[in-house]
Amino acid sequence: MTEPAAQRSELVEVEEPASTAEPRVFEWRRVNMLVPGGYAWVTTVAYPATYREAHITARIAAGFALAMLVAGPLIAHRHQRAGRAVGVFGFLAFSVVAWLLLGSLISVDRLDPIRAASGAIAWALFAFAWGNARRVGHVPEEDPHVIEGTPMEPRGSLPVLADVVFAVGLLLALIPPIIAWRELRSGHALLAHGAAMLCAIAMVSVAARVAVDRSTASTAPRAGYVASLRPLALATVLLAAGAAWTMLR
Amino acid sequence: MKHALTIVSVALLAGAGLAFSAGVYALGSKKDLVALYWLVIGALILKAAVDMLRPRGAR
Numbered sequence: 001m002t003e004p005a006a007q008r009s010e011l012v013e014v015e016e017p018a019s020t021a022e023p024r025v026f027e028w029r030r031v032n033m034l035v036p037g038g039y040a041w042v043t044t045v046a047y048p049a050t051y052r053e054a055h056i057t058a059r060i061a062a063g064f065a066l067a068m069l070v071a072g073p074l075i076a077h078r079h080q081r082a083g084r085a086v087g088v089f090g091f092l093a094f095s096v097v098a099w100l101l102l103g104s105l106i107s108v109d110r111l112d113p114i115r116a117a118s119g120a121i122a123w124a125l126f127a128f129a130w131g132n133a134r135r136v137g138h139v140p141e142e143d144p145h146v147i148e149g150t151p152m153e154p155r156g157s158l159p160v161l162a163d164v165v166f167a168v169g170l171l172l173a174l175i176p177p178i179i180a181w182r183e184l185r186s187g188h189a190l191l192a193h194g195a196a197m198l199c200a201i202a203m204v205s206v207a208a209r210v211a212v213d214r215s216t217a218s219t220a221p222r223a224g225y226v227a228s229l230r231p232l233a234l235a236t237v238l239l240a241a242g243a244a245w246t247m248l249r
Numbered sequence: 250m251k252h253a254l255t256i257v258s259v260a261l262l263a264g265a266g267l268a269f270s271a272g273v274y275a276l277g278s279k280k281d282l283v284a285l286y287w288l289v290i291g292a293l294i295l296k297a298a299v300d301m302l303r304p305r306g307a308r
Protein backbone atom coordinates (compact mmCIF):
# COMPACT_ATOMS: atom_id res chain seq x y z
CA MET A 1 0.00 0.00 0.00
CA THR A 2 1.39 3.42 -0.90
CA GLU A 3 1.88 6.10 1.74
CA PRO A 4 -1.04 8.42 0.73
CA ALA A 5 -3.38 5.44 0.60
CA ALA A 6 -2.27 4.41 4.08
CA GLN A 7 -2.94 7.94 5.35
CA ARG A 8 -6.40 7.85 3.81
CA SER A 9 -7.25 4.55 5.47
CA GLU A 10 -6.25 6.06 8.85
CA LEU A 11 -8.53 9.03 8.19
CA VAL A 12 -11.43 6.71 7.39
CA GLU A 13 -10.98 4.98 10.73
CA VAL A 14 -11.09 8.17 12.83
CA GLU A 15 -14.02 9.79 10.93
CA GLU A 16 -17.48 9.78 12.55
CA PRO A 17 -20.13 7.45 11.12
CA ALA A 18 -22.12 9.16 8.32
CA SER A 19 -25.45 8.62 10.09
CA THR A 20 -24.43 10.80 13.06
CA ALA A 21 -22.42 13.45 11.14
CA GLU A 22 -24.87 14.32 8.32
CA PRO A 23 -27.79 15.90 10.29
CA ARG A 24 -25.43 18.22 12.23
CA VAL A 25 -23.77 19.42 9.00
CA PHE A 26 -27.19 20.09 7.46
CA GLU A 27 -28.29 22.25 10.43
CA TRP A 28 -25.24 24.48 10.10
CA ARG A 29 -25.71 24.81 6.35
CA ARG A 30 -29.32 25.88 6.91
CA VAL A 31 -28.24 28.61 9.35
CA ASN A 32 -25.59 29.75 6.87
CA MET A 33 -28.30 30.30 4.27
CA LEU A 34 -30.90 31.89 6.52
CA VAL A 35 -28.83 34.41 8.52
CA PRO A 36 -27.35 36.50 5.66
CA GLY A 37 -30.54 36.08 3.60
CA GLY A 38 -32.67 37.18 6.52
CA TYR A 39 -30.47 40.19 7.19
CA ALA A 40 -30.54 41.15 3.49
CA TRP A 41 -34.34 40.82 3.51
CA VAL A 42 -34.76 42.93 6.66
CA THR A 43 -32.45 45.76 5.53
CA THR A 44 -33.29 46.00 1.83
CA VAL A 45 -36.82 44.57 1.40
CA ALA A 46 -38.76 44.57 4.66
CA TYR A 47 -37.61 47.96 5.97
CA PRO A 48 -38.75 50.02 2.94
CA ALA A 49 -41.94 47.91 2.80
CA THR A 50 -42.86 49.19 6.29
CA TYR A 51 -43.03 52.82 5.10
CA ARG A 52 -46.48 54.31 5.47
CA GLU A 53 -46.62 55.13 1.73
CA ALA A 54 -45.77 51.54 0.73
CA HIS A 55 -48.53 49.77 -1.21
CA ILE A 56 -50.04 46.60 0.26
CA THR A 57 -48.90 44.56 -2.80
CA ALA A 58 -45.28 45.49 -2.04
CA ARG A 59 -45.72 44.21 1.52
CA ILE A 60 -47.27 40.98 0.24
CA ALA A 61 -44.37 40.49 -2.20
CA ALA A 62 -41.92 41.10 0.67
CA GLY A 63 -43.75 38.47 2.73
CA PHE A 64 -43.59 35.96 -0.12
CA ALA A 65 -39.85 36.68 -0.46
CA LEU A 66 -39.37 35.74 3.21
CA ALA A 67 -41.44 32.59 2.74
CA MET A 68 -39.25 31.58 -0.21
CA LEU A 69 -36.10 32.28 1.81
CA VAL A 70 -37.23 29.96 4.63
CA ALA A 71 -38.76 27.30 2.37
CA GLY A 72 -35.65 26.97 0.16
CA PRO A 73 -33.34 25.22 2.68
CA LEU A 74 -36.24 23.06 3.95
CA ILE A 75 -37.02 21.79 0.44
CA ALA A 76 -33.30 21.45 -0.38
CA HIS A 77 -32.98 18.88 2.39
CA ARG A 78 -34.95 16.38 0.22
CA HIS A 79 -34.79 17.91 -3.29
CA GLN A 80 -31.67 19.99 -3.71
CA ARG A 81 -32.42 21.45 -7.16
CA ALA A 82 -35.99 22.47 -6.27
CA GLY A 83 -34.84 23.89 -2.94
CA ARG A 84 -32.18 25.95 -4.65
CA ALA A 85 -34.73 27.25 -7.19
CA VAL A 86 -37.13 28.31 -4.41
CA GLY A 87 -34.48 29.59 -1.97
CA VAL A 88 -32.41 31.55 -4.47
CA PHE A 89 -34.54 32.43 -7.50
CA GLY A 90 -37.89 32.56 -5.68
CA PHE A 91 -36.48 34.78 -2.94
CA LEU A 92 -34.73 37.01 -5.46
CA ALA A 93 -37.78 37.22 -7.76
CA PHE A 94 -40.18 38.29 -4.99
CA SER A 95 -37.59 40.76 -3.64
CA VAL A 96 -37.33 42.33 -7.10
CA VAL A 97 -41.14 42.47 -7.37
CA ALA A 98 -41.27 44.19 -3.97
CA TRP A 99 -38.63 46.72 -5.05
CA LEU A 100 -40.51 47.43 -8.29
CA LEU A 101 -43.76 47.96 -6.38
CA LEU A 102 -42.03 50.22 -3.84
CA GLY A 103 -40.93 52.50 -6.70
CA SER A 104 -39.67 55.89 -5.58
CA LEU A 105 -39.61 54.81 -1.91
CA ILE A 106 -36.21 53.20 -2.56
CA SER A 107 -34.80 56.04 -4.70
CA VAL A 108 -31.17 57.03 -4.10
CA ASP A 109 -31.98 60.19 -2.11
CA ARG A 110 -34.09 58.18 0.39
CA LEU A 111 -31.50 55.45 1.00
CA ASP A 112 -29.56 55.27 4.24
CA PRO A 113 -25.95 54.64 3.11
CA ILE A 114 -25.00 52.45 6.10
CA ARG A 115 -28.09 50.26 5.81
CA ALA A 116 -27.69 50.02 2.03
CA ALA A 117 -24.02 49.02 2.35
CA SER A 118 -24.70 46.41 5.04
CA GLY A 119 -27.59 45.07 2.95
CA ALA A 120 -25.32 44.75 -0.08
CA ILE A 121 -22.78 42.80 2.00
CA ALA A 122 -25.58 40.56 3.29
CA TRP A 123 -26.72 39.84 -0.29
CA ALA A 124 -23.15 38.86 -1.21
CA LEU A 125 -22.93 36.55 1.84
CA PHE A 126 -26.32 35.04 0.91
CA ALA A 127 -24.92 34.16 -2.54
CA PHE A 128 -21.87 32.51 -0.94
CA ALA A 129 -24.06 30.63 1.57
CA TRP A 130 -25.84 28.75 -1.24
CA GLY A 131 -22.50 27.68 -2.73
CA ASN A 132 -21.19 24.17 -2.25
CA ALA A 133 -18.34 24.51 0.22
CA ARG A 134 -16.34 21.54 1.45
CA ARG A 135 -18.04 20.03 4.50
CA VAL A 136 -16.25 20.05 7.83
CA GLY A 137 -14.38 16.77 8.32
CA HIS A 138 -14.85 15.75 4.67
CA VAL A 139 -11.68 14.45 2.96
CA PRO A 140 -11.78 15.18 -0.82
CA GLU A 141 -9.53 12.20 -1.61
CA GLU A 142 -12.22 9.85 -0.28
CA ASP A 143 -14.74 10.92 -2.91
CA PRO A 144 -15.67 7.93 -5.15
CA HIS A 145 -14.98 10.10 -8.25
CA VAL A 146 -11.42 10.98 -7.23
CA ILE A 147 -8.67 10.17 -9.77
CA GLU A 148 -6.06 7.97 -8.13
CA GLY A 149 -2.33 8.33 -8.74
CA THR A 150 0.26 11.08 -8.65
CA PRO A 151 -0.99 14.68 -8.94
CA MET A 152 -1.20 15.93 -12.51
CA GLU A 153 1.40 18.54 -13.38
CA PRO A 154 0.42 21.65 -15.38
CA ARG A 155 1.36 21.38 -19.06
CA GLY A 156 2.81 24.87 -19.20
CA SER A 157 4.17 27.64 -17.02
CA LEU A 158 3.36 31.33 -16.82
CA PRO A 159 5.44 33.63 -19.04
CA VAL A 160 8.25 35.67 -17.48
CA LEU A 161 7.03 38.78 -15.60
CA ALA A 162 3.37 37.67 -15.85
CA ASP A 163 2.79 38.77 -12.24
CA VAL A 164 4.36 42.19 -12.92
CA VAL A 165 2.17 42.75 -16.00
CA PHE A 166 -0.94 41.75 -14.04
CA ALA A 167 0.08 43.99 -11.08
CA VAL A 168 0.45 46.97 -13.45
CA GLY A 169 -3.01 46.27 -14.88
CA LEU A 170 -4.48 45.90 -11.40
CA LEU A 171 -2.98 49.21 -10.23
CA LEU A 172 -4.28 51.00 -13.35
CA ALA A 173 -7.72 49.43 -12.77
CA LEU A 174 -7.86 50.99 -9.30
CA ILE A 175 -7.57 54.56 -10.64
CA PRO A 176 -11.08 55.01 -12.19
CA PRO A 177 -12.99 53.87 -9.04
CA ILE A 178 -10.90 56.28 -6.92
CA ILE A 179 -11.52 59.19 -9.32
CA ALA A 180 -15.26 58.38 -9.34
CA TRP A 181 -15.54 59.71 -5.77
CA ARG A 182 -15.04 63.26 -7.20
CA GLU A 183 -18.57 63.23 -8.63
CA LEU A 184 -20.96 64.92 -6.19
CA ARG A 185 -24.22 64.97 -8.21
CA SER A 186 -26.23 62.06 -6.77
CA GLY A 187 -27.53 60.61 -10.03
CA HIS A 188 -24.26 61.15 -11.88
CA ALA A 189 -22.26 59.73 -8.95
CA LEU A 190 -24.06 56.41 -9.35
CA LEU A 191 -23.32 56.47 -13.09
CA ALA A 192 -19.67 57.40 -12.43
CA HIS A 193 -19.20 54.55 -9.97
CA GLY A 194 -20.93 52.10 -12.31
CA ALA A 195 -18.79 53.21 -15.26
CA ALA A 196 -15.63 53.11 -13.12
CA MET A 197 -16.40 49.58 -11.93
CA LEU A 198 -17.00 48.44 -15.52
CA CYS A 199 -13.67 50.00 -16.56
CA ALA A 200 -11.88 48.33 -13.63
CA ILE A 201 -13.35 44.89 -14.44
CA ALA A 202 -12.40 45.26 -18.11
CA MET A 203 -8.88 46.38 -17.16
CA VAL A 204 -8.32 43.42 -14.81
CA SER A 205 -9.68 40.93 -17.37
CA VAL A 206 -7.46 42.28 -20.16
CA ALA A 207 -4.43 42.51 -17.85
CA ALA A 208 -4.86 38.81 -17.01
CA ARG A 209 -5.09 37.92 -20.70
CA VAL A 210 -2.06 40.05 -21.61
CA ALA A 211 -0.09 38.52 -18.72
CA VAL A 212 -0.90 34.91 -19.69
CA ASP A 213 -1.45 34.97 -23.47
CA ARG A 214 2.04 36.30 -24.22
CA SER A 215 3.27 32.70 -24.46
CA THR A 216 0.96 31.99 -27.43
CA ALA A 217 1.70 35.26 -29.22
CA SER A 218 5.04 33.98 -30.54
CA THR A 219 3.31 31.45 -32.81
CA ALA A 220 1.75 34.11 -35.03
CA PRO A 221 2.82 37.61 -34.03
CA ARG A 222 1.76 39.13 -37.35
CA ALA A 223 -1.83 37.87 -37.02
CA GLY A 224 -2.29 39.71 -33.73
CA TYR A 225 -0.65 42.83 -35.07
CA VAL A 226 -3.04 42.97 -38.02
CA ALA A 227 -6.10 42.18 -35.85
CA SER A 228 -5.35 45.09 -33.52
CA LEU A 229 -5.03 47.61 -36.37
CA ARG A 230 -8.77 48.28 -36.74
CA PRO A 231 -9.53 49.33 -33.12
CA LEU A 232 -6.21 51.21 -32.99
CA ALA A 233 -7.03 53.10 -36.20
CA LEU A 234 -10.48 54.00 -34.84
CA ALA A 235 -8.95 55.23 -31.58
CA THR A 236 -6.38 57.28 -33.50
CA VAL A 237 -9.08 58.89 -35.66
CA LEU A 238 -11.08 59.78 -32.55
CA LEU A 239 -7.98 61.22 -30.83
CA ALA A 240 -7.09 63.27 -33.93
CA ALA A 241 -10.68 64.56 -34.19
CA GLY A 242 -10.64 65.49 -30.51
CA ALA A 243 -7.31 67.30 -30.86
CA ALA A 244 -8.55 69.19 -33.93
CA TRP A 245 -11.79 70.18 -32.16
CA THR A 246 -9.82 71.43 -29.12
CA MET A 247 -7.49 73.55 -31.32
CA LEU A 248 -10.36 75.05 -33.33
CA ARG A 249 -12.29 76.16 -30.21
CA MET B 250 9.10 40.42 -32.11
CA LYS B 251 7.49 38.63 -29.16
CA HIS B 252 8.98 41.08 -26.64
CA ALA B 253 8.03 44.06 -28.81
CA LEU B 254 4.42 42.85 -28.92
CA THR B 255 4.43 42.39 -25.16
CA ILE B 256 5.72 45.92 -24.60
CA VAL B 257 3.17 47.38 -27.05
CA SER B 258 0.26 45.46 -25.47
CA VAL B 259 1.27 46.56 -21.97
CA ALA B 260 1.61 50.14 -23.25
CA LEU B 261 -1.88 49.86 -24.79
CA LEU B 262 -3.20 48.55 -21.46
CA ALA B 263 -1.69 51.58 -19.72
CA GLY B 264 -3.15 53.86 -22.39
CA ALA B 265 -6.60 52.36 -21.88
CA GLY B 266 -6.27 52.85 -18.13
CA LEU B 267 -5.40 56.51 -18.61
CA ALA B 268 -8.28 56.99 -21.08
CA PHE B 269 -10.75 55.40 -18.67
CA SER B 270 -9.41 57.57 -15.84
CA ALA B 271 -9.79 60.67 -18.03
CA GLY B 272 -13.35 59.60 -18.82
CA VAL B 273 -14.36 59.17 -15.18
CA TYR B 274 -12.55 62.43 -14.28
CA ALA B 275 -14.52 64.28 -16.99
CA LEU B 276 -17.73 62.81 -15.58
CA GLY B 277 -16.79 64.34 -12.21
CA SER B 278 -16.12 67.68 -13.94
CA LYS B 279 -19.69 67.71 -15.35
CA LYS B 280 -18.39 67.19 -18.92
CA ASP B 281 -20.55 64.21 -19.89
CA LEU B 282 -19.78 64.29 -23.64
CA VAL B 283 -16.03 64.44 -22.99
CA ALA B 284 -16.42 61.54 -20.56
CA LEU B 285 -18.16 59.44 -23.21
CA TYR B 286 -15.40 60.35 -25.70
CA TRP B 287 -12.60 59.13 -23.40
CA LEU B 288 -14.48 55.98 -22.33
CA VAL B 289 -14.98 54.97 -26.00
CA ILE B 290 -11.29 55.60 -26.74
CA GLY B 291 -10.34 53.51 -23.69
CA ALA B 292 -12.55 50.63 -24.84
CA LEU B 293 -11.01 50.72 -28.35
CA ILE B 294 -7.44 50.73 -26.99
CA LEU B 295 -8.30 47.86 -24.64
CA LYS B 296 -9.70 45.88 -27.60
CA ALA B 297 -6.45 46.51 -29.49
CA ALA B 298 -4.42 45.26 -26.49
CA VAL B 299 -6.37 41.97 -26.49
CA ASP B 300 -6.25 41.52 -30.28
CA MET B 301 -2.50 42.15 -30.30
CA LEU B 302 -1.80 38.82 -28.56
CA ARG B 303 -4.54 36.78 -30.22
CA PRO B 304 -3.12 33.70 -32.00
CA ARG B 305 -3.71 33.08 -35.72
CA GLY B 306 -7.26 31.93 -36.59
CA ALA B 307 -8.71 32.81 -33.17
CA ARG B 308 -11.83 34.99 -33.16
